Amino acid sequence: MAIVEAIRPTTDALMKTSAPKKPANLGQILRWLLLFAGGIAMIMPIAYMISTSLKWPHEVYNVNLIPREPTLENYTYVLEDGRFYMWFWNSIIIATITTVSNIFFDSLVGYTLCKFRFPGRYIIFIAILSTLMIPTEMLVIPWYLMSQQFGWLDTHWGIMFPGLMTAFGTFLMKQFFETVPDDFIEAARIDGLNELQIWWTVAMPLVKPALAALAIFVFLGNWTAFIWPLIVTNSTEMYTLPVGLSTFGDEADVAWELIMTGAAISTIPTLVVFLIFQRYIIQGVVMAGLKG
Amino acid sequence: MANVALRNLGKTFDKTTVLHDISLEVADGEFVVLVGPSGCGKSTTLRIIAGLEEATTGEVEIAGRVVNNLEPKERNIAMVFQNYAIYPHMSVRKNIGFGLRTSALSKPDRIKRLEEVAALLDMTDLLDRKPAQLSGGQRQRVAIGRAMVRDPAVFLFDEPLSNLDAQLRTQMRLEIKKLHQRVGNTIIFVTHDQVEAMTMADRIVILKDGVIQQVGTPSEVYHKPANTFVAGFIGAPSMNMMAATATSQGIRLFNGPTVALVQSDLTVGQPVTLGVRPDDLMVGTGQVLAEGQVVVQEPLGAETLIYVSVDGTEVIAKASGRTPPAVGETVRLGAATENLHLFDAATGAALR
Ligand SMILES: Nc1ncnc2c1ncn2[C@@H]1O[C@H](COP(=O)(O)OP(=O)(O)OP(=O)(O)O)[C@@H](O)[C@H]1O
Ligand SMILES: [Mg+2]
Numbered sequence: 190m191a192i193v194e195a196i197r198p199t200t201d202a203l204m205k206t207s208a209p210k211k212p213a214n215l216g217q218i219l220r221w222l223l224l225f226a227g228g229i230a231m232i233m234p235i236a237y238m239i240s241t242s243l244k245w246p247h248e249v250y251n252v253n254l255i256p257r258e259p260t261l262e263n264y265t266y267v268l269e270d271g272r273f274y275m276w277f278w279n280s281i282i283i284a285t286i287t288t289v290s291n292i293f294f295d296s297l298v299g300y301t302l303c304k305f306r307f308p309g310r311y312i313i314f315i316a317i318l319s320t321l322m323i324p325t326e327m328l329v330i331p332w333y334l335m336s337q338q339f340g341w342l343d344t345h346w347g348i349m350f351p352g353l354m355t356a357f358g359t360f361l362m363k364q365f366f367e368t369v370p371d372d373f374i375e376a377a378r379i380d381g382l383n384e385l386q387i388w389w390t391v392a393m394p395l396v397k398p399a400l401a402a403l404a405i406f407v408f409l410g411n412w413t414a415f416i417w418p419l420i421v422t423n424s425t426e427m428y429t430l431p432v433g434l435s436t437f438g439d440e441a442d443v444a445w446e447l448i449m450t451g452a453a454i455s456t457i458p459t460l461v462v463f464l465i466f467q468r469y470i471i472q473g474v475v476m477a478g479l480k481g
Numbered sequence: 482m483a484n485v486a487l488r489n490l491g492k493t494f495d496k497t498t499v500l501h502d503i504s505l506e507v508a509d510g511e512f513v514v515l516v517g518p519s520g521c522g523k524s525t526t527l528r529i530i531a532g533l534e535e536a537t538t539g540e541v542e543i544a545g546r547v548v549n550n551l552e553p554k555e556r557n558i559a560m561v562f563q564n565y566a567i568y569p570h571m572s573v574r575k576n577i578g579f580g581l582r583t584s585a586l587s588k589p590d591r592i593k594r595l596e597e598v599a600a601l602l603d604m605t606d607l608l609d610r611k612p613a614q615l616s617g618g619q620r621q622r623v624a625i626g627r628a629m630v631r632d633p634a635v636f637l638f639d640e641p642l643s644n645l646d647a648q649l650r651t652q653m654r655l656e657i658k659k660l661h662q663r664v665g666n667t668i669i670f671v672t673h674d675q676v677e678a679m680t681m682a683d684r685i686v687i688l689k690d691g692v693i694q695q696v697g698t699p700s701e702v703y704h705k706p707a708n709t710f711v712a713g714f715i716g717a718p719s720m721n722m723m724a725a726t727a728t729s730q731g732i733r734l735f736n737g738p739t740v741a742l743v744q745s746d747l748t749v750g751q752p753v754t755l756g757v758r759p760d761d762l763m764v765g766t767g768q769v770l771a772e773g774q775v776v777v778q779e780p781l782g783a784e785t786l787i788y789v790s791v792d793g794t795e796v797i798a799k800a801s802g803r804t805p806p807a808v809g810e811t812v813r814l815g816a817a818t819e820n821l822h823l824f825d826a827a828t829g830a831a832l833r
Binding site: 370372373375376377378379380381382391394395397 | 531532533552553554558559560562563564566568569570579580582583627631
C-alpha cells in the first residue's frame with residue numbers, strides 16, 4: 190500500500206515542475222526544515238556505519254563522525270575472510286530467487302484476481318489480504334516446525350520458502366492491473382493470443398513501474414532479513430549476510446567495526462538493484478504522464 | 482461469403498435483460514450501423530458477435546456457421562475499440578503486426594502485408610513511432626490498421642470516432658467509408674451519433690432499450706420512420722411532434738387547424754401524433770399546421786431555424802437565411818401533405 194501511494198505522488202511532482210516559481214513563504218521554509226531534519230535522520234546511520242568501518246577497534250565507542258586515524262584495515266580483514274563471500278553469495282541467491290519468484294507469482298495471481306470473473310474471487314482476495322495482518326513473529330514457529338518435518342532446516346530452500354510469494358505483492362499487483370484497460374486484453378484475445386500470452390506480452394509491460402517497485406521491495410526485504418534466516422540456519426556455511434555479520438567478534442566483545450564494514454559492503458548490491466529498477470519506475474511515471 | 486446473422490439474440494446480466502430477441506441479417510460486404518442512445522445495448526450486441534460476451538439466448542452466425550461456441554480468435558473477426566486499445570509500449574509497426582502474430586503467413590509475407598496496410602492508411606512514415614507520439618486520428622488509424630492486417634471476414638467497430646474532435650471525426654468517417662469501398666469486408670459499426678449512422682451506413686439498425694426499432698437504409702429510416710422514437714432520433718433537429726385526433730375530415734390538431742389528410746384505417750376520434758420535420762415546415766406554405774410567435778432565431782447561413790411557440794410548446798421550422806421572420810413576429814407554419822408523418826398516439830407506431 191505504501192508503495193502504491195509512494196509512486197503516485199511522484200507523477201504529481203513531475204507535473205508540478207512547470208508551475209511558476211513563487212517567493213518562499215513561512216510554510217515553505219517550515220517544510221524545508223522538516224525535510225532537512227528528515228534527511229539528516231536518514232543519513233546519520235549510514236554516515237556512522239561508514240565512519241565506524243574506518244575506525245580502529247579502540248575508537249569504536251567514540252561518537253566522533255570523522256575517525257581520528259582512518260584505516261582500511263577492517264575492509265582488508267572482512268574481504269580476506271572467506272566466510273564473507275559465502276554469506277554474500279547465500280544472500281544473493283536467496284534475494285534473487287525470491288525476487289524473481291515474487292515478480293512471477295504475485296503478478297500472475299494479482300492479474301487473475303483483477304481481470305477474471307469467477308465465483309469465490311472476492312473471498313480469495315480477502316483471504317490473501319487477511320494474511321497481511323499476521324505478524325511474522327507468529328509464523329516463525331509453524332515455519333520452523335514445518336521445515337523440521339520436511340527436512341528443510343539449514344537449507345537455501347528453507348530460508349526462502351516463506352517469502353516466495355507475498356500477500357502484499359499480490360495486492361500491489363492486483364491494484365496496478367486495475368489500471369490496465371480491459372480493452373487491451375480483449376483486443377489481444379481477438380487477435381488470437383491465449384491468456385498466458387496476454388498476461389505476459391500485454392499486461393506485464395504495462396505495469397513495469399509496479400514490477401520495479403515490487404522487485405526493489407522484495408530484494409531489499411530479503412537482503413536484510415534477519416530473524417527467520419537466523420532461526421532456520423545452523424551451520425556457518427548457510428548463514429545469510431546479516432546473520433553472518435552479527436557473528437563477527439567473540440563472546441566477550443562484539444566487533445562493531447567489522448560488522449559495520451560488512452554492512453557497508455553489503456549495501457552495494459541493494460544500490461545496484463535500486464539503480465537498475467528505478468529507471469523503470471521513472472519510465473512508468475513518464476509514460477503515465479503522456480497517456481491520453 | 483462473410484455474412485453475419487443474429488437470430489433471436491437475448492442477453493441477461495444478473496437479472497436485468499439488456500437485449501431482447503435481436504434478429505438481424507447482414508449481407509456479405511455490407512456496412513451496417515447500430516445506432517441508439519447510451520445504454521441501449523449496442524456494445525453488448527457487438528461484443529456478443531465478437532465472442533467477448535456470451536449470448537443468453539439465440540444464435541450468432543458468421544460466414545455461414547454458427548459461432549456461439551467459438552473463441553473470439555476462431556471467429557475471423559477484428560474489432561476496433563472506442564479508446565483504440567493500441568499498446569503504449571509497442572511501436573506502430575509492432576502494434577499493427579500484433580494482429581499477425583497468430584497468422585500462418587511466412588515472415589516476408591507478414592512484412593509485405595504490414596507495409597501494404599501501412600500504405601493504405603498512409604502511415605508508412607509513422608511505423609517506428611510509439612503511440613504517445615501520435616495524434617488522436619493517427620492512433621485511431623493504427624487501431625484500424627491492426628484490425629485490417631489480418632483481413633478478417635468481419636470488422637466490428639465500437640464507437641471508434643467518439644474520442645476525436647468534430648473535424649477529425651468527419652474526416653475519419655469519410656476515410657472509413659472509402660476504406661470499406663476499397664476492401665469490401667463486412668462492417669458492423671456502433672455509434673450513438675445519428676449523423677455518423679446516416680452518412681456511413683448501407684443499412685441502419687436503430688436500437689432502444691435492447692429492442693430493434695427499425696432496420697433500413699438511411700433514406701428509409703429518415704423518410705419512413707417506423708415509430709416516434711426513430712422519427713425523433715434520426716435527423717437533427719428532431720422531428721416536431723403534435724398531438725392530434727382523427728376526424729372524418731382529416732386530422733385535427735390539438736387546439737389547431739384540421740389537416741386534410743384522409744387515412745382510411747383510422748377510426749374517428751382516435752388520438753394520433755402528427756410529425757413533421759423542421760426541414761419540411763416552412764412559413765406560409767402548404768397545409769397550415771400551426772400559428773405562433775417566433776421566440777428564437779438560429780441562423781445557419783443559407784437558412785435560419787426559427788423556434789415558434791405554439792400553445793406553450795416549441796415548434797422548430799425552417800425560414801429563409803436572408804429574410805427570416807423577426808423574433809416576436811407571428812407566423813403561420815405549413816408543410817406539404819406528403820411530408821407529414823402520422824403515428825399512433827398510444828403505441829408510437831407509424832400509421833402511414
Ligand atoms: N458486464 C455488465 N454487467 C451488468 N450490466 C451490464 C454489463 N455490461 C453492460 N451492462 C448493461 O447493459 C446495458 C447495455 O450496455 P451497452 O454497453 O451495450 O450499452 P451501449 O448501447 O453500448 O451504450 P453506450 O452508448 O453508452 O456505449 C446497460 O444498461 C449496461 O448497464
Ligand atoms: Mg457502448
